[in-house]
Amino acid sequence: MTDKVLYEQDGPIVTITLNDPGMRNPISERETVDGIVDALERLNEDGSVRAAILTGAGSAFSSGGDLRKMKAEAAPRAEKPQLTPRYYKFGIQRIPLAFEKLDVPIIAAVNGPAIGAGLDLACMCDMRIASEAARFAESFVKVGIVPGDGGAWLLPRVVGFSKACEMAFTGDMLDAAEALACGLVSRVVPEAELLPTARALAGRIAANPPHAVRMAKRLLLEGRHTRLDTLLEMSAALQALTHATGDHREAVDAFLEKRKPVFKGD
Numbered sequence: 501m502t503d504k505v506l507y508e509q510d511g512p513i514v515t516i517t518l519n520d521p522g523m524r525n526p527i528s529e530r531e532t533v534d535g536i537v538d539a540l541e542r543l544n545e546d547g548s549v550r551a552a553i554l555t556g557a558g559s560a561f562s563s564g565g566d567l568r569k570m571k572a573e574a575a576p577r578a579e580k581p582q583l584t585p586r587y588y589k590f591g592i593q594r595i596p597l598a599f600e601k602l603d604v605p606i607i608a609a610v611n612g613p614a615i616g617a618g619l620d621l622a623c624m625c626d627m628r629i630a631s632e633a634a635r636f637a638e639s640f641v642k643v644g645i646v647p648g649d650g651g652a653w654l655l656p657r658v659v660g661f662s663k664a665c666e667m668a669f670t671g672d673m674l675d676a677a678e679a680l681a682c683g684l685v686s687r688v689v690p691e692a693e694l695l696p697t698a699r700a701l702a703g704r705i706a707a708n709p710p711h712a713v714r715m716a717k718r719l720l721l722e723g724r725h726t727r728l729d730t731l732l733e734m735s736a737a738l739q740a741l742t743h744a745t746g747d748h749r750e751a752v753d754a755f756l757e758k759r760k761p762v763f764k765g766d
Contacts, residue, residue, distance in 0.1 A: 505535030506557075507542065512550035512706040513699060514543055514604075521558025527617055528565040528592055540598040543606075547765060550706035550713065553698045554625055555609040561634065562618030567643065588648050592617060596650035599624040600721065603714035605705050609698040610634040610685065620651035623658050626717065627701065628685040630676045631694040636684060638664070642671040657724060659684050709747035709763045 506517040516539045518525035520532070527536065543549050556562055577584050599606075608614075608625035613635040622628050622636075638655060640647050647655075647668065656664040659682045667674070676688045689697045705713060715738045723731050742748055746766030754761035 502535040524560035524563035551702035560612040561614040564616030564618040623654040630685040638667040
């Protein structure tokens with residue numbers, strides 16, 4: 501694990517922190533890509549983790565790409581454009597694919613600007629909470645490029661097609677209140693309350709039966725692109741698994757006995 505991506509576990513909740521505050525947490529470098537992918541794979545494999553939070557160190561959530569490196573590489577890429585798809589495929593595009601495989605619910609705690617790929621990174625998470633200092637822009641057009649990290653797939657599913665077009669075609673910045681109004685985030689809180697609010701939400705998720713939560717997330721992810729009849733078949737199959745868990749029996753017993761359930765992940 502690189503020191504540019506921190507992984508901290510507190511009970512059933514993991515906090516992943518982008519940790520390059522001096523550069524405003526860009527995510528385009530191979531070291532950071534590897535760190536994010538490794539963290540997500542670690543989350544998925546660890547049955548003790550029930551919820552996760554993704555945030556940024558310092559004043560920014562993520563600035564997206566490193567414009568200095570982009571400028572330095574402009575001429576070589578123009579001379580050999582056939583190499584750029586490989587750069588994306590084996591670089592930043594690994595991040596959305598890793599999120600797509602992640603069964604653990606993850607909350608983006610957006611502490612500051614989320615720009616370009618940084619905005620798309622927030623959209624890869626299941627839920628987004630913003631501090632009052634957060635700012636958002638699908639800004640690729642401002643530097644003459646297109647979303648190369650899956651933003652054209654992600655953003656319309658979060659804010660709708662019309663708003664996604666407005667954001668992508670103008671590159672305009674949204675403040676936290678505007679992000680809340682269009683559904684990009686579900687809540688805006690003062691800066692000091694951001695991580696406590698995210699942890700409280702993660703705690704409410706972690707209090708539920710972990711197998712059922714992970715399976716519910718998988719169904720929601722598959723529902724974005726699967727036919728209804730196919731999703732119903734998958735739902736029935738996963739339901740058979742949940743009915744066989746000890747947590748399901750505990751939930752029913754606790755409800756009938758009018759007591760608080762204790763879920764063990766059985």
